[in-house]
Amino acid sequence: MPYPSQVDREEIVRQARALIEREGEAAFSMSALATSLGVKAPSLYRYVDGRDNLLQAVNLETLRRLFAAFDEALTDAPEEPAARLVALAHAYRAFAHANPCSYELAFTSSGVRRPDEEILLQMVLPLQEIMAGITGKPLSLAALRGLLALIHGFVMLELNEQLQRGGDLRSDFGQSVAAYLRGWQKRSREGP
């Protein structure tokens, strides 16, 4: 194989993620990415199908890491379903705060296609299992949707600086998640 390559696809994706996280999505360009890899922009197209394709790969990697953070949080967490979900919520929020730009990119379509639904489904089913321990199976999808919405929404509002009225945001977050789960518990105890 003549002419050994100076980069590979994996390194491009990794560097793209790092660049986006460091400088923000707005500052990201194929040209800047190429420069940071010691190469010229057109060379990237040998490994990547285009900007959108690349960002999709970045998003997949972001989701992988997010779900890895879930796994880690759940191994250390207690047994009770509600406590596990609270731990999950805090791990989720911590991840988003540690990776604000790539998190936001992964969850705001804005033209960029999202990764395969199949993969996401595999990642989310265990969470629904835990939720079923609180609400019962039939309600678990609805309850999980709401929980993810609450977490995602809270984090997005924080990242977009829309919760500027002071107070302890971590505490507010924890209280809100706890209230949400309590509400579902109450319902499942008392019936609709």
Place this chain on the structure above:
Amino acid sequence: MPYPSQVDREEIVRQARALIEREGEAAFSMSALATSLGVKAPSLYRYVDGRDNLLQAVNLETLRRLFAAFDEALTDAPEEPAARLVALAHAYRAFAHANPCSYELAFTSSGVRRPDEEILLQMVLPLQEIMAGITGKPLSLAALRGLLALIHGFVMLELNEQLQRGGDLRSDFGQSVAAYLRGWQKRSREGP
């Protein structure tokens, strides 16, 4: 006043909003906007300070309409705080579904600056009042943050097509909001 203008700032903002809603933010450009106004792109800069400035004005208009939708929903709603907030949540979601592109634009910074905090504060205080009827004053900010996060998060996940596993999303949304409020009610009844 010689040479009567063919557009004014207000019309530009209105048309920009309409264009974004019709074609999506990605398809929006100063040039496309100018064409739709029967004018060339550079002419717009006489009325608008630049793309970001224009989009900020669009966002302000979007927020005004969102809060107008709140007001309307609250006038028709019952007396009990929880019922009022449920009505508010559904009005919020309906607005976002009716204006998906401009809603998303208004709530995802991505370089575009957001409108004045002062205005937003005025819009949000009445909601906190209602929430205080459920949780009491000290917890009302935390509880409101969580509620807005839940609603915003749910809507964002819907708009970004991340809730694709079937079921009645409106029902899941309503159940989740109800559970959330129930959780806070329970807390305030039983203490921390």
Place this chain on the structure above:
DNA sequence: GACAAAGACTACTATCATTAGCTTTAAAAG
């Protein structure tokens, strides 16, 4: 009828993503 100025236009710059086609290079073949 001449003029002043508001307002729109053309022409230009700079930045992107992306494509086409040429050049370089190091490994493999002789």
Place this chain on the structure above:
DNA sequence: CTTTTAAAGCTAATGATAGTAGTCTTTGTC
């Protein structure tokens, strides 16, 4: 050790975009 070759990088170009500078047009006013 030279020649071949194909992968990989590069330059140059295209077309879209935001934004700027300076010119031309229109029209109310004198």
